[in-house]
Amino acid sequence: MMRSNDRRLEILAYGSFIIAVLVIPLLADVFWLNRIAKYLVFGMLGVAVALSWGYAGVLNLGQGLFFGMGAYMMAMSLKLQSPASVQPDGALLPDFMVWNAAPGASQHLCCISPGSWLWIPFQSQGFGIAMALMLPMLCSFLLGSSIFRLRISGVFVSIITLALVLLARLLLIDAQPLTNGFNGLTDLGWLTIGGYEFDPYAVATYYLVAVAVIVVLLATRFLVATRAGLILQATRDDANRARYLGFNVAAYQVFFFSVSGLIAGMAGMLYVIASEFASPTFLDLSFSISMVIWAAVGGRNSLLGACIGAILINVIEATASESPMLSEAWKAIIGLIFILVVLYLPRGLTGLARDIAARLGERPATSPKEQTQ
DSSP states (O other): OHHHHHHHHHHHHHHHHHHHHHHGGGTOOHHHHHHHHHHHHHHHHHHHHIIIIIITOOOOTTHHHHHHHHHHHHHHHHHHTSGGGBOTTSOBOOHHHHHHOOTTOOOSTTTSSTTGGGGGGGGSHHHHHHHHHHHHHHHHHHHHHHHHTTTOOTHHHHHHHHHHHHHHHHHHHHOHHHHOGGGOBOSOOOEEETTEEEOTTSHHHHHHHHHHHHHHHHHHHHHHHSHHHHHHHHHHHOHHHHHHTTOOHHHHHHHHHHHHHHHHHHHHHHHHHHHSOBOGGGGOHHHHHHHHHHHHHHOTTOHHHHHHHHHHHHHHHHHHHHSTTTTTTHHHHHHHHHHHHHHHOTTHHHHHHHHHHHHHHOOOOOOHHHHHO
């Protein structure tokens, strides 16, 4: 009976969230529509963290690495679609490459600077989209294979992923001629599919993000309910027992770690479409830690909870940072929320909601007198 009630409540929660996401364009103006689209992207990141941390038991402090990969792959393609990249002779060449080029350098994408030929395939937006999805998944697969097949676990995984995201950020900034360094990639063009341009402030772009988030949320929920998902949760609880029962623990961990990387890369791609820029700050350690906070607040053992937690924290952060009274203290506010959740809501807001639903669902015991009537 309790399991049936939990199932109905879960369906109600997912349904309410999906309906709320789909009706927002009827209530919000274009400014808020664009802002909410970015919050939904962060919600997708929350799902990726919950899948890795909550279900696989792997605390990845380098999720920003996969997000940044997806963002930069998409941004490179959109940069070449920008009018600012069209040279007088009609060639496509990022403006920052022209500014940073050595005197007398060839004004062609193939050879204006060392390695500039890497940009050539990104003249196709299809290639940019494919790379934004495949590169993070491939890198997370290779990283996961290296880590989990050596049975590295716990804090050591966190340290390795933390070090990798910091290293990638340094390399990204150091490659100034190719990535524009600290300045990132700005002045991007719009995503174009079938001749239709997705204006970041248009309703169509919002629905592109919203539908992607809904599909990811439902797909991951289905995935964790499969046999593979149940085995993954068993390995999280006791990896040695799962190995004793004959399961290939490393294979399940690598698979779900790769799916988490794919989702983070997709989130990075969608964020660039909505925000029109890519920045090295995506690979900051603080950003990756923020993702962990989002999942912890919403509930790391719940995909929907982590998604809502990410959206809620970013709404609070934006509201506090824009308030004259709280602009200097918004980081302290977010930190205080995280501390309170860790101390008093270890299962996050999802755990609180489930406890409240359980109490409301409890019926008082029937007295003997009432039973005879």
